[in-house]
Amino acid sequence: MFTTGFKFFFGIGVALVTAGVLYGYTSGGNHMGPLSLGWKGGVGEHLGYGLLVGTGVSAIGIALTLIFFRDADPADQADYMGVDDIAPTTPVTSSFWPVVGAFGVGTMAIGLVLNTAVFITGLVIVGAVAVEWMMDAWADRATGDPEANRALRNRIMAPIEIPAAGAAAVALGVLAVSRILLNTTKLGAVVIAGVVAVLILGLGTLAASDRKFNRNLIAGGALVVGVAVLGGGVWAAVDGEREFEEHHSEHGDDAEHSDDAEHSDEGSDGDHSDGETDSE
C-alpha cells in the first residue's frame, strides 16, 4: 500500500503545508488567502508562508516520486529488471577527475570574484571533467571485464587526452616559469632556468629507465612540483616584473635592459640585449 518513504515525506509535506497556512493566517493573512496561495485574499508574511508551503510541496513531490517506484525497494528493482535479485553494487574505477572537477569549481569561484579569465579557465576545466566523467561512467559498464573496459576507454580517450594534457601542461608551465623568470633578478633567472632544465632532464631519464616508482611518490612529487610552479607563477605575476628601462644600444637598436644587468654586463656590448632575451 503506502511505502515507508512515501509516508515519511508525505507526512512532512502535509505538516509543513498546514504550518504554512497557519503561519499565513497568524501573520496577517485573510479570507481564503493562505488556503489559495493568495488567490482570494492575503497570505500574511510572504517569505515565511511561501517557504513553509514550498518546502511542503517539495516533500510531497518526493513522496509521490518514491511511491511511483515503491521506495526503490530491492524487490521492486529486481522485479523491474525481471531478475531474482540485484546486488547493490557500483562498478566504479578510481579516477583523478573528481578532484580536478572540484579544483575547477574552486577556480570558477575565485574567478567569479577576482578575474573573468580565471573564471573561464575554471569553466573549461569543469567542461573537460564532464566529458571525461561521462566516458569513465560509460567504460565502467561497457563489459564485465575491468581490463577490457580500461582498454576501451583509453582507446577512445588517450588520443585526445595525451596531446591536450601535454599542450596544457607545457603552456601552463611555460607561462608560470616565464613569470618567475621575469620577476627575479637576471642571475636568478639564469639559475632557475638551469635548475628547471636539469630537473626536466633528470625526470625524463628516470622515466625512461625501467625502475618502478611508488605511485604515491609520483603523485606527491607531481603535486609539489605543480603547486610550486603554478604558485610561483601566480605569485610572480601578482608581484610584477622586475623593472626594465628603455635603453638605446650602441648598435642603434631600441632594447629593454634590466637594472641589475647594468652591474653584470659591463664590458660586453653583446650582452646589453640580454634583458629581453629572458622575457616571454
Place this chain on the structure above:
Amino acid sequence: MTMTESPPANDTASAVPAPVVAGLYDALTTTDHKSIGRLWLRAGMVLLVGAVVLGVLLGFERVDSESTDLFGGDNAFFQVWALYRLGLALLVAAPLFIGIATVVVPMQVGSTNIAFPRAAHAAVWAFIIGAGITIAAVLANGGWGAVDRVSNEEREAIALSIVGLAMVVLSLLLASICIATTVVSMRVKGMTLLRVPLFAWSMLVATSVWLLTLPVLLANMLIAYVDIHNGPGSFGGDLSGDLGAYAQIAWVVEQPQVYAFAIPVLGVLGSIVPVAAGVRAARHGLSMGLIGVFGLLSVGAWAQPFFQPTNNAVVRYDEKFVFIAFGLAAILPVLGALGGAADSLVRGRGVQGVPPAHLLGALGGGLLLLAGTAAGVARVIEPFELGDRVTVAGVMSLVLFAAVASAIGAIWFWSPKVCGHELSPVAGRGAVMLVVLGGLVVGASQVINGFFETANNPLVAPTEDAGDVLNTVALVGMIVIALGAVGALATLLNAMRTGGAGTADDPWGGQTLEWSTATPPPPGNFAEPPALVTSEAPLLDVSSDEGEES
C-alpha cells in the same frame, strides 16, 4: 526462524590490519566510500579544532571587550565571530556526520559502495577547497559584512567569503544526495526502508532536511553576493548596519534550523545504546517516527528575520504560533529518543565498569541536545523576551556541541570500520566528556546570560555585571571543549596513520550489517553478499537462530 543464512563472525579477529590510509594517490583518486568518508572526517576534525580555537579567542575578547583587542578592530572581530558561528554548523557538525555516514551507511544497508562514488569524492574535495577559500577570504578582511566602512579590496574579500561558503554548501548538498540515494536505492535484499538501521534512517532524514533548506541559504548568498557586486545595496550589499550580509544568512545557525545539524544525534543514540546494552531496541518504527518528527521541526528556512516587513511591527515571525509550536514541540522527540535509550539500558545487561567512549558520546550528545531543545523552549516563551539576546547563541552552542560529542562517540564506536582498529578508550572517554562538559558550560552560561539582557550582537557589551561573569564562565567552557577536540583529533589522525593491533570484526556485539564485514572492511565491503534481511537487527536474528539450532 531463519533471518539470515550466513552467521557473522562475531568474535574472530582479522589479521593485524595495515594502516587504512593508503596515501596521497588514494586520497586523490579513490572511489571507495570508506576512503572518502575518512577525508570528510579528517577535514571536519581539523576544522573543529580551528573553530574552538576561534571560540576561545572570541571568549577572551568578550570577557573584556573594552581593553582587549585580539583581532584589531570591530570589523575583524565581527568577521571572526560570524566565521565561528557559521563554521561550527557548516564546516564542523555537518561534515563530521557526512563523514561517518559515508563510511558506515553503505555497509549498514548492505551495499558495496555509496551511490555516485565519484560525485561523493568530488564533494569532499569541493568542501575542502571551499572551506579553504572561505577561511582565506576571512583572513583577508572578508567575512559576511562589516560594522564600519570597508575598502574595495575588503568588498572583494567579503564577496569571496560568500562564494567560498556557497561552495561549501554545494558540496554538502552533493554529499547529501549521495547518502540519501544510498539509503533509498542501494539496500540489500529484504531491507525495506522500515528496516534500515536508525543511524542510516537519521541520515536520510537529515540529508533530506538539508536538501530542502540549505538551497534557500544559497539563494540568500546569491542575493547578497550580487548586491555587493552590482546591486542597489538593499540586501546586505551595503555591508554595514544590522550585521551586513550575515544578517541575511544568520537563520541557518538559529532555531529551528540549527536543530537540523543534530538530527543524526538521535540516530547515533538509537544505534549505539542497544548495542552497548546488548538488547534489541524496542519499537524501531516509533524511533524512526521520532527522528522524522524532529526532522520536520528542524525545517527553519522560513524563519528569516532579515526579510520581515519593516512597516508592520505586529508581524514578527518569532511571535507567531508556528514558530512557538515548533520550539515547544522539538523537545518531545528528543525526550522520546532518550526514553527509548533508557528503556534499552534498563532491559539490557547493563554497563559493566566504566562506560565506553561511544556510549558516553551517544548519551552525552543526546542529553546536550535535550538541553538545547529545552533552551529553545525558553527562547520561544514570549514573556522572557529572549529573541535578541545571547540565549539564541546558547541554543546554538548546546545543539552543535551535542552534534560534535555525538559524532566523536560515533567515530569511536565505528572506529574498527573507520580506522581499521579500535581507538584508545581512555582518549575517547576524555574527549567526549570534555566536549559534553564544556558544551554544557558554554551553552548554559549563554542561555542564562540572556536573562540578564545580554545581547546576541557581539559588539554590544553586557549591561550587567553578571553578564561579564557568565562570559568568563563561557570562556572556561570553551577552553575545556578545545582540550577535548584536540585530544580527539590527535587520536584519530594517529590511528588512521599508524594502524593498530588486531581487532575483532565485531568487538561490541553489533546488530547491523556493518559488523558482519571484516576489520578493516575490504573494497566492496562484503566477502559474500549479505543474505536476506528480515528485520532491522539482522545480526541478532542470526544469533537467535544459532541458539535455537544448538
Place this chain on the structure above:
Amino acid sequence: MTATTTGLPAAEVTRPRTVLVGTMFASAASFMAFLGVVLVYISERAQARTDGAEWFADGAVELGPAGFVFATLILSIFTVQWAVQAINAGDRTNALVALVLSGLFGAAVFNQLWFIINDSGFALSGSNSEFMFFLVLGTFVVFMIAAVGFVTLTFLRAVIGQFGPRKADAVAAAAFYWNTVVAMYAIAWYVIFVTK
C-alpha cells in the same frame, strides 16, 4: 592494439532507479533554491506596495514575450517525455530526435529570455524591483543551463548506445529535472509577468 568486446562477460546488472532517485533529490534542492529567490522578490514587492511605492512602471514588463517562453517550455515537456517513451520502447532514433528537439527548445528559451531582458531596459544596480527581476530570471537561466546540459549529456550517452528498454533511468532522470525547471519558469512567469 585491438579492443573487442566479443566474448567478454556482460557488465553486472546495476540497480535501476539510482540515477532517478539522485535526480529527484537534486530537483527538490534546485526548486528550493529557486523558490528562495522568488519569495524574496514577492516579499520585496509586497513591502513596496504596502509602502505605496510603484514596483514596475506601466508597460515595463510585458506578458507577450514571456508567454512565448512558457509556450516553448510546454512544448519541450512533450519532447522530453517523447524521449523517455521512445527509449523505453527501444526506439533509439525517435529518442535521439526528441532529445535534440528538447535541446533546441532550450536554446530558443535562452534567446527569448535575452530579448526580454534587453527589452526591459532594466539595470542590475537600479531599483530593488529591477535587481530582483534580474535575479529571478538569472537564477532560472542557471537551472535551465543545467537542464540543457543534462539533456545534452543524455543525448551523447544515447548516441553511444547506453540506453534501452529497462535501461532508461538516466533519460527519465533528465526528463524529471527538465520538468522541474519548467515548473520553476511557470512560477516566475506567474509572479513576474502575470501579477507583475
